[in-house]
Amino acid sequence: METNKPLLKVDNIGIRFGGLRAVSDVNIELFPGEMAGLIGPNGAGKTTFFNMLTGVYVPTEGQILLNGKKLNNLPPYKITRNGISRTFQNIRLFGELSVIDNVKVAYHSQAKHTLFSSILRLPGHFSGEKEMEEKATEFLKIFNLDRFKDEKAKNLPYGQQRRLEIARALAANPKLLLLDEPAAGMNPHETKELMNLIAFIREQFNLTVLLIEHDMPLVMGVCERIYVLDHGQLIAEGTPSEIKNNPKVIEAYLGEEVS
Amino acid sequence: MAIFKQAKHFWTYIVLSLVIFGVIQFMITGQMLNLFYVNTLIFIAINIILAVSLHLIIGITGQFSIGHAGFLAVGAYASGIITMKLELPFAAALLIGGLVAALAGFIIGFPSLRLRGDYLAIATLGFGEIVRIVFLNLDYVGGASGMQVNHLTTWPWVFGCILIAILVIVNFTNSTHGRACISIREDETAADAMGINTTYYKVAAFVIGAFFAGIAGGLYAHNFYIIQPSNFGFLKSFDILIFVVLGGLGSLSGSVIAAVLLTVVSTFLQDYPETRMIIYSIVLIVVMLYRPQGLMGTKEITSIFSKGKRSKGGAKDGNKQTVA
Numbered sequence: 144m145e146t147n148k149p150l151l152k153v154d155n156i157g158i159r160f161g162g163l164r165a166v167s168d169v170n171i172e173l174f175p176g177e178m179a180g181l182i183g184p185n186g187a188g189k190t191t192f193f194n195m196l197t198g199v200y201v202p203t204e205g206q207i208l209l210n211g212k213k214l215n216n217l218p219p220y221k222i223t224r225n226g227i228s229r230t231f232q233n234i235r236l237f238g239e240l241s242v243i244d245n246v247k248v249a250y251h252s253q254a255k256h257t258l259f260s261s262i263l264r265l266p267g268h269f270s271g272e273k274e275m276e277e278k279a280t281e282f283l284k285i286f287n288l289d290r291f292k293d294e295k296a297k298n299l300p301y302g303q304q305r306r307l308e309i310a311r312a313l314a315a316n317p318k319l320l321l322l323d324e325p326a327a328g329m330n331p332h333e334t335k336e337l338m339n340l341i342a343f344i345r346e347q348f349n350l351t352v353l354l355i356e357h358d359m360p361l362v363m364g365v366c367e368r369i370y371v372l373d374h375g376q377l378i379a380e381g382t383p384s385e386i387k388n389n390p391k392v393i394e395a396y397l398g399e400e401v402s
Numbered sequence: 403m404a405i406f407k408q409a410k411h412f413w414t415y416i417v418l419s420l421v422i423f424g425v426i427q428f429m430i431t432g433q434m435l436n437l438f439y440v441n442t443l444i445f446i447a448i449n450i451i452l453a454v455s456l457h458l459i460i461g462i463t464g465q466f467s468i469g470h471a472g473f474l475a476v477g478a479y480a481s482g483i484i485t486m487k488l489e490l491p492f493a494a495a496l497l498i499g500g501l502v503a504a505l506a507g508f509i510i511g512f513p514s515l516r517l518r519g520d521y522l523a524i525a526t527l528g529f530g531e532i533v534r535i536v537f538l539n540l541d542y543v544g545g546a547s548g549m550q551v552n553h554l555t556t557w558p559w560v561f562g563c564i565l566i567a568i569l570v571i572v573n574f575t576n577s578t579h580g581r582a583c584i585s586i587r588e589d590e591t592a593a594d595a596m597g598i599n600t601t602y603y604k605v606a607a608f609v610i611g612a613f614f615a616g617i618a619g620g621l622y623a624h625n626f627y628i629i630q631p632s633n634f635g636f637l638k639s640f641d642i643l644i645f646v647v648l649g650g651l652g653s654l655s656g657s658v659i660a661a662v663l664l665t666v667v668s669t670f671l672q673d674y675p676e677t678r679m680i681i682y683s684i685v686l687i688v689v690m691l692y693r694p695q696g697l698m699g700t701k702e703i704t705s706i707f708s709k710g711k712r713s714k715g716g717a718k719d720g721n722k723q724t725v726a
């Protein structure tokens with residue numbers, strides 16, 4: 144599956160908030176089908192990096208290329224439509240919407256019926272909504288969430304909310320999936336199940352995955368390549384075993400446990 | 403199957419509303435209702451249209467607009483000009499009143515809705531006042547003393563307009579486009595990240611809301627013999643806002659019920675404006691204390707009726723997607 148052309152190319156990207164350089168000079172290349180990890184101590188800038196990739200923050204330096212197309216300055220929804228989708232560290236579901244409607248929202252940009260046809264209830268509306276219902280149910284089934292489909296998202300147990308966020312991100316039809324601590328708050332059993340699921344969807348949907356995770360053994364176990372951020376800078380990159388023995392990484396994590 | 407079920411519900415509601423229409427029309431033509439009641443009825447109907455149009459903006463899309471009377475005024479004056487100065491038919495006046503209000507909605511909404519935050523609240527507040535002051539100083543429409551308008555608003559007209567307004571708003575809400583709006587209300591950042599063009603949907607909801615407020619303006623103008631800028635002050639905007647909040651943010655039937663209740667209350671207290679404000683305030687305080695989510699919360703009245711007979715796999719009956 145590996146080709147020579149990177150799917151994502153991040154060139155010297157950086158951002159300042161006032162005087163604070165939250166991220167600076169980060170270079171990353173992700174190849175199609177790859178599963179990469181992004182680790183680093185608290186406040187290292189990992190989430191900020193995701194926010195730049197998805198257009199929530201506009202980088203003050205550098206550029207982001209997806210399949211050679213420049214993405215900075217595009218609004219977030221256009222970046223998503225170009226093929227980057229994400230989950231959030233602090234779950235951000237549409238709480239009052241049902242589980243299936245959460246997924247349908249992400250599928251919206253692929254819907255074929257117009258506002259006009261919905262207001263007049265033209266045939267296009269019904270076929271369009273039917274397709275959405277079917278697609279959304281498929282996504283829910285993958286995550287075994289279809290049994291909750293009419294529950295309000297906010298009423299789901301925590302672990303299921305995390306899974307729903309991934310299902311929703313998947314429905315947006317990404318090439319690159321960004322997961323911000325997807326296993327946070329899960330027990331070891333749930334975490335293992337989740338990792339298998341992520342591996343499965345990556346195969347099934349030809350995804351490239353970039354994963355932020357604090358649990359080191361977990362990242363080491365599932366990722367082929369790992370990037371390490373510290374104080375907004377990329378201090379190391381390599382295979383899990385290279386990272387494990389990298390003195391800079393050990394130093395960055397000093398005071399925190401490295402296993 | 404699901405579509406068929408939905409359609410069945412649809413026709414039930416249509417028939418039900420036509421029956422209501424027929425009964426009231428019969429009572430009017432049979433002179434069983436005196437002029438006071440007919441007027442109150444029309445007033446209730448106009449307020450329902452205002453309530454559901456603002457419901458789409460605030461309740462569904464979560465955009466805080468506090469100058470809705472401005473669109474009412476634009477629709478009222480535009481339609482008044484059409485019938486009185488240009489002497490065109492009432493139907494054209496209503497439609498054009500709605501369109502002019504929608505255009506005003508676009509002009510206000512587009513720049514302020516592109517940004518996040520409270521810009522819309524500030525812009526609409528200013529808009530409501532500016533509109534009032536402009537009409538106050540416009541001799542063409544009579545300035546402070548107002549503009550003469552023929553009485554053309556009748557029960558069939560208001561009923562037809564309510565029906566269209568509710569149909570359009572319900573159809574919009576119960577579709578992928580409505581869900582897009584609700585997702586913005588729930589979490590704009592997440593909606594954006596899921597590929598929703600948030601500006602487009604905020605503006606669309608706002609413009610549709612303004613359109614129906616403009617139609618309500620046309621009905622309102624032609625229900626009296628005169629319209630004056632003072633009819634469209636901030637207190638009027640506030641009244642409409644209360645319908646939506648009291649009814650429950652996100653519930654269309656809630657906003658309708660609140661519009662009916664509050665219009666009745668304020669009609670009977672018309673001669674005691676101070677008492678009116680006191681009772682209004684007490685009602686609001688009591689509701690906010692005991693039901694801070696509003697009368698209906700985010701629920702719809704239709705979901706209460708059909709809860710019992712929801713079949714096992716049949717969560718897709720028309721009522722299920724109602725807001726929430």
Ligand SMILES: Nc1ncnc2c1ncn2[C@@H]1O[C@H](COP(=O)(O)OP(=O)(O)OP(=O)(O)O)[C@@H](O)[C@H]1O
Nearest residue numbers: 160163165183184185186187188189190191192232
């Ligand atoms: N909008 C903002 N304004 C100002 N500072 C910000 C903003 N967003 C992030 N920061 C700062 O940028 C730095 C990096 O934060 P970020 O959330 O990216 O860390 P992180 O690596 O995701 O940490 P964690 O592991 O705790 O999630 C922090 O110092 C944070 O305070």
Ligand SMILES: [Mg+2]
Nearest residue numbers: 189190191232
């Ligand atoms: Mg983070």
